[in-house]
Amino acid sequence: MEIRDTAAVISGAGSGIGRATALALASRGARIIVADINEAGGNETVDMIGAAGGIAVFRKVDVTHTEDLAAMLACSVEHFGQLDIVYNNAGIGGEDLFADDPGDWAKMIDINLTAVIDATRIAVRELRRLNRPGVVINTASMGGLLPMPGSPIYAATKAGVVNFTRSLAYLAPESRIRVNAICPSYTDTPLVRRSGDERVEAMKLQVGGILQPEDIAAGVVELVEDDSRAGAIMRVTVRGGRDFARDIRP
Numbered sequence: 001m002e003i004r005d006t007a008a009v010i011s012g013a014g015s016g017i018g019r020a021t022a023l024a025l026a027s028r029g030a031r032i033i034v035a036d037i038n039e040a041g042g043n044e045t046v047d048m049i050g051a052a053g054g055i056a057v058f059r060k061v062d063v064t065h066t067e068d069l070a071a072m073l074a075c076s077v078e079h080f081g082q083l084d085i086v087y088n089n090a091g092i093g094g095e096d097l098f099a100d101d102p103g104d105w106a107k108m109i110d111i112n113l114t115a116v117i118d119a120t121r122i123a124v125r126e127l128r129r130l131n132r133p134g135v136v137i138n139t140a141s142m143g144g145l146l147p148m149p150g151s152p153i154y155a156a157t158k159a160g161v162v163n164f165t166r167s168l169a170y171l172a173p174e175s176r177i178r179v180n181a182i183c184p185s186y187t188d189t190p191l192v193r194r195s196g197d198e199r200v201e202a203m204k205l206q207v208g209g210i211l212q213p214e215d216i217a218a219g220v221v222e223l224v225e226d227d228s229r230a231g232a233i234m235r236v237t238v239r240g241g242r243d244f245a246r247d248i249r250p
C-alpha cells in the first residue's frame with residue numbers, strides 16, 4: 001500500500017514506538033489518529049507531527065474498552081473520510097508474578113492481548129463495511145517468540161499476538177486486508193527505561209545493543225508498503241536487523 005494520502009490509527013502513539021511510527025507514517029503523507037490513554041503524550045505527538053508539516057488528531061482511548069476502540073476507528077473516518085492503516089501498538093510491561101502481591105497481572109493480558117484481538121476484530125469489520133483494502137499491524141515482541149524468564153505473562157501475551165496474527169493471513173485474498181505483526185527486541189523507550197539503568201545495561205549485553213524506536217517504525221513502514229505480507233511476523237533485532245519468522249508447517 002502506498003502510504004501517501006492514507007489515514008492511519010495508531011494506539012500507544014503518545015510515546016516510544018507508537019510515536020516514532022506516527023512520525024514516520026506522517027512524513028510519508030499519511031494522516032494520523034494519535035490514540036493513547038495519556039493525553040499529554042498524545043498531544044505532544046500531534047504537535048511534533050504538525051511541526052514537521054504533517055496532519056494528526058489526538059483521540060483519548062483506553063484500549064481495554066471496546067467502545068473506545070470503535071470510537072478511535074470511527075474518528076479516522078470522521079476526520080479524514082477514510083481508514084487504511086490500523087497499528088495496534090499500546091502495551092505495558094513490568095510484572096512480578098511470584099511476589100507476595102503480584103499486582104493486577106490480568107491487566108497486562110487485557111492491554112497486550114485482549115485489546116489487540118478486539119481492535120483487530122473491529123478494524124476488520126469496519127474495513128469490510130467501507131469495502132476498502134487495509135493493513136492492520138500488531139506490536140508483538142521478540143518475547144513472543146522466545147522465553148522471557150523474568151516476564152512470563154508478557155511473553156504469553158505477545159506469543160498470543162503472534163499466533164493470532166498468523167492465523168489471519170487468509171483475510172488478504174478474501175477481503176484485501178493484511179494483518180501482520182512486528183516483534184521488536186529491546187527498544188529504547190520509556191517502557192524499557194522504567195526497568196532501571198542496570199537492567200537496561202543487562203539487556204544490551206544480552207542482545208548486543210538496544211534498538212531505537214525509529215528502527216521499529218521503519219519495520220512498520222515496510223509492512224504497510226509490501227503488499228505481499230499477510231500474516232507475517234517481522235522480527236527487528238540489533239544483530240539481525242529486519243527479517244521474518246518462518247512458519248513451521250505441520
Ligand SMILES: NC(=O)c1ccc[n+]([C@@H]2O[C@H](COP(=O)([O-])OP(=O)(O)OC[C@H]3O[C@@H](n4cnc5c(N)ncnc54)[C@H](O)[C@@H]3O)[C@@H](O)[C@H]2O)c1
Nearest residue numbers: 012014015016017037038062063090091141186187189191
Ligand atoms: N520497548 C521495547 O523494548 C519493546 C520491545 C518489544 C515490544 N514492545 C512493545 O511495543 C509497544 C510500545 O511500547 P513502547 O516501548 O513504545 O512503550 P511506551 O511505554 O513508550 O509506549 C506505550 C504507550 O501505550 C500507551 N498505553 C498503555 N496502556 C494503554 C491503554 N490501556 N490504552 C491506550 N494506550 C495505552 C501508553 O500511554 C504509552 O503512550 C508495546 O506493545 C510493547 O509491549 C516494546
